[in-house]
Amino acid sequence: MAGDGVEVAKLEEKELKLCEDQVSHLALDIGGDQGDEAPAGDKHIVKATGGGAFKFSDLFKEKLGIILDKVDEMSSLVAGANFLLKAVHHEAFTYMDGVKDYVQIDHKDLYPYLLVNVGSGVSMIKVDGDNEFERVSGTSVGGGTFWGLGKLLTKCKSFDELLELSHQGNNRVIDMLVGDIYGGTGYSKIGLTSTTIASSFGKAVSQNKELEDYRTEDVARSLLRMISNNIGQIAYLNALRFGLKRIFFGGFFIRGHEYTMDTISVAVHFWSNGEAKALFLHHEGFLGALGAFMSYEKQGCTDIAHQFMEEHSSVAKSPFCTSDRLESSTHTDVKDNGCIECRVQVRN
Amino acid sequence: MAGDGVEVAKLEEKELKLCEDQVSHLALDIGGSLIKMVYFSSSSSCSTDDQENGFIREGTNTSSGNLEYRVLSGRLHFLKFETSKISECIEFISSKRLQHYGDQGDEAPAGDKHIVKATGGGAFKFSDLFKEKLGIILDKVDEMSSLVAGANFLLKAVHHEAFTYMDGVKDYVQIDHKDLYPYLLVNVGSGVSMIKVDGDNEFERVSGTSVGGGTFWGLGKLLTKCKSFDELLELSHQGNNRVIDMLVGDIYGGTGYSKIGLTSTTIASSFGKAVSQNKELEDYRTEDVARSLLRMISNNIGQIAYLNALRFGLKRIFFGGFFIRGHEYTMDTISVAVHFWSNGEAKALFLHHEGFLGALGAFMSYEKQGCTDIAHQFMEEHSSVAKSPFCTSDRLESSTHTDVKDNGCIECRVQVRN
Numbered sequence: 001m002a003g004d005g006v007e008v009a010k011l012e013e014k015e016l017k018l019c020e021d022q023v024s025h026l027a028l029d030i031g032g033d034q035g036d037e038a039p040a041g042d043k044h045i046v047k048a049t050g051g052g053a054f055k056f057s058d059l060f061k062e063k064l065g066i067i068l069d070k071v072d073e074m075s076s077l078v079a080g081a082n083f084l085l086k087a088v089h090h091e092a093f094t095y096m097d098g099v100k101d102y103v104q105i106d107h108k109d110l111y112p113y114l115l116v117n118v119g120s121g122v123s124m125i126k127v128d129g130d131n132e133f134e135r136v137s138g139t140s141v142g143g144g145t146f147w148g149l150g151k152l153l154t155k156c157k158s159f160d161e162l163l164e165l166s167h168q169g170n171n172r173v174i175d176m177l178v179g180d181i182y183g184g185t186g187y188s189k190i191g192l193t194s195t196t197i198a199s200s201f202g203k204a205v206s207q208n209k210e211l212e213d214y215r216t217e218d219v220a221r222s223l224l225r226m227i228s229n230n231i232g233q234i235a236y237l238n239a240l241r242f243g244l245k246r247i248f249f250g251g252f253f254i255r256g257h258e259y260t261m262d263t264i265s266v267a268v269h270f271w272s273n274g275e276a277k278a279l280f281l282h283h284e285g286f287l288g289a290l291g292a293f294m295s296y297e298k299q300g301c302t303d304i305a306h307q308f309m310e311e312h313s314s315v316a317k318s319p320f321c322t323s324d325r326l327e328s329s330t331h332t333d334v335k336d337n338g339c340i341e342c343r344v345q346v347r348n
Numbered sequence: 349m350a351g352d353g354v355e356v357a358k359l360e361e362k363e364l365k366l367c368e369d370q371v372s373h374l375a376l377d378i379g380g381s382l383i384k385m386v387y388f389s390s391s392s393s394c395s396t397d398d399q400e401n402g403f404i405r406e407g408t409n410t411s412s413g414n415l416e417y418r419v420l421s422g423r424l425h426f427l428k429f430e431t432s433k434i435s436e437c438i439e440f441i442s443s444k445r446l447q448h449y450g451d452q453g454d455e456a457p458a459g460d461k462h463i464v465k466a467t468g469g470g471a472f473k474f475s476d477l478f479k480e481k482l483g484i485i486l487d488k489v490d491e492m493s494s495l496v497a498g499a500n501f502l503l504k505a506v507h508h509e510a511f512t513y514m515d516g517v518k519d520y521v522q523i524d525h526k527d528l529y530p531y532l533l534v535n536v537g538s539g540v541s542m543i544k545v546d547g548d549n550e551f552e553r554v555s556g557t558s559v560g561g562g563t564f565w566g567l568g569k570l571l572t573k574c575k576s577f578d579e580l581l582e583l584s585h586q587g588n589n590r591v592i593d594m595l596v597g598d599i600y601g602g603t604g605y606s607k608i609g610l611t612s613t614t615i616a617s618s619f620g621k622a623v624s625q626n627k628e629l630e631d632y633r634t635e636d637v638a639r640s641l642l643r644m645i646s647n648n649i650g651q652i653a654y655l656n657a658l659r660f661g662l663k664r665i666f667f668g669g670f671f672i673r674g675h676e677y678t679m680d681t682i683s684v685a686v687h688f689w690s691n692g693e694a695k696a697l698f699l700h701h702e703g704f705l706g707a708l709g710a711f712m713s714y715e716k717q718g719c720t721d722i723a724h725q726f727m728e729e730h731s732s733v734a735k736s737p738f739c740t741s742d743r744l745e746s747s748t749h750t751d752v753k754d755n756g757c758i759e760c761r762v763q764v765r766n
Contacts (some may be wrong), residue, residue: 141615143615148618149619152571155629176562181468198558199538199566202562308689
């Protein structure tokens, strides 16, 4: 789009035969509707990352005749993040005090940064350049913990249901606050107000209540707060450790949920004394898949013309559909989220 | 004891009247979940050991030469109660008449106010209750400062207080007084405070986390319906964390992700397996749930601790609070988290009187008013056979106190002002 600050260059368009042994339309379908399909019987190679690329290798071969070409997980996450940050307008944003602010990424000032991918578990990666990175930390207290513990405690049927429950909850019912211990006052000498959480789930210790006596909304709220706060804290401790100012959060834990983003933002900004900043990504959970997709490029088969990008999003689950994003995509699949229009160059 | 490296000097002994308005031999730390109590009881005569080893010179902290002092020898006792059952604590104090002046037989005239040093939030919250039920005025001592004072005292004065625990081996650590500072003190109570200690009264609370002992106990209670913290620990002892935790091997199909230092048994996501299994809470063994919970919280505390140790260049991390309780799996998890993830730069150390740092520190604060002076140059530690599984042979001198709550009595001398 004109005026969005992205360089527009002219693409070559040639009619070429597909690179049959290497290109799979699985990757091609993402972002386009060329409708090319490989002839039957040919081996299809599909780039795949994550642990399942190993675990389900045989299954894909057996059921679809697909060979999964394994791409390193960390490298995919980084490639995907770098691509989005450089190529897509309105990808990264901050969220503080209820206000969402898109961030303009200066390509010359992108590195270094901390990438925190919150999947089932959490990986924290220091990114120093296009393909320069190091996984410096992580935690096993992640999205899987929230969902797993949440399911045990509330019998919720899905992650989204758990998030919805938390929306209606009050954490002060189960969390022990500083004020509960100090009798109404805070401990200001060390920076703790009376509403600061001293001990998550701490009140459950002394109340004569069983799990069933608590509202699932309150349980979900305390759980979300505990995990979000913890992730924010470990993230900022690592940002401080390496002198990093920006922390980008990926993975499907956040999902545009305001309480989550607020908790993480406060944990990062407040406890690092403003030295570090939390930023969220629209395509948060797709970093790895995008990065794996980008890796076709390295073989010279495809080249995503990321100099010329437009982002169209279907009205997805994001509560932040601002007016500049309501151009509907031709894809009506409700799982579809943030389609990116682009050009792909394929080798003969 | 001879040979323990502690300097022994001659003590002055004078017969003096107690400092009536100020001395109480009791101190409290009233926390979110537990009330910790330290009190001193004196014995009528010195032990024969004293005559052999000499006495301690009282020179260090005395102020005005006009003041006269009396030295009492006896023991420090350590007890704990649940804050939710504070009436039991009050009952105990009353029954032992601890709000009075101990076993000397001196009693303050009726109507005198008894002042007791108290720290923790409950010193504020239950101030009125103590006044009403026992006629005690709680003299509030800052919580962080008490923790630090208690830790410093124990590390300098008590033999066999700090130890490491790695690969099933417990090793006592000799503390060099000239090389004690700086260190990181991590107190794991209901919540966690992390304090950088730079000197005797020099410290700064640099961090903390709300994921602490109260989380383990609270979440554990909701998930397993356990009746106590110790029952939850006992359950965890029999559990297998691989049932509910999602391991790297579960995601990668049997292999690890060695490129980034994760083996196949590394936990990728705590409680992650519960997501996809068609099971409800009741279908899981409480032992496995307790184990995963303990692992998750211990690992998390270890991680945040080492990140703060690295942040300030601290090599030693001392863990206090009642979360650990000598439980091997807990200590092992924390030790691995600290040693392994800091690449050996930081070390986890545990304290025998772990949960009593605050109460001890509050007790020490009587000293600042010139009333009492614990002759900490001459200390022996006797422990009753408490809940600690680590009763090694040099600690089996049984105490005369049979109260099962009693833990690690410390014999010492207390000097009280006229």
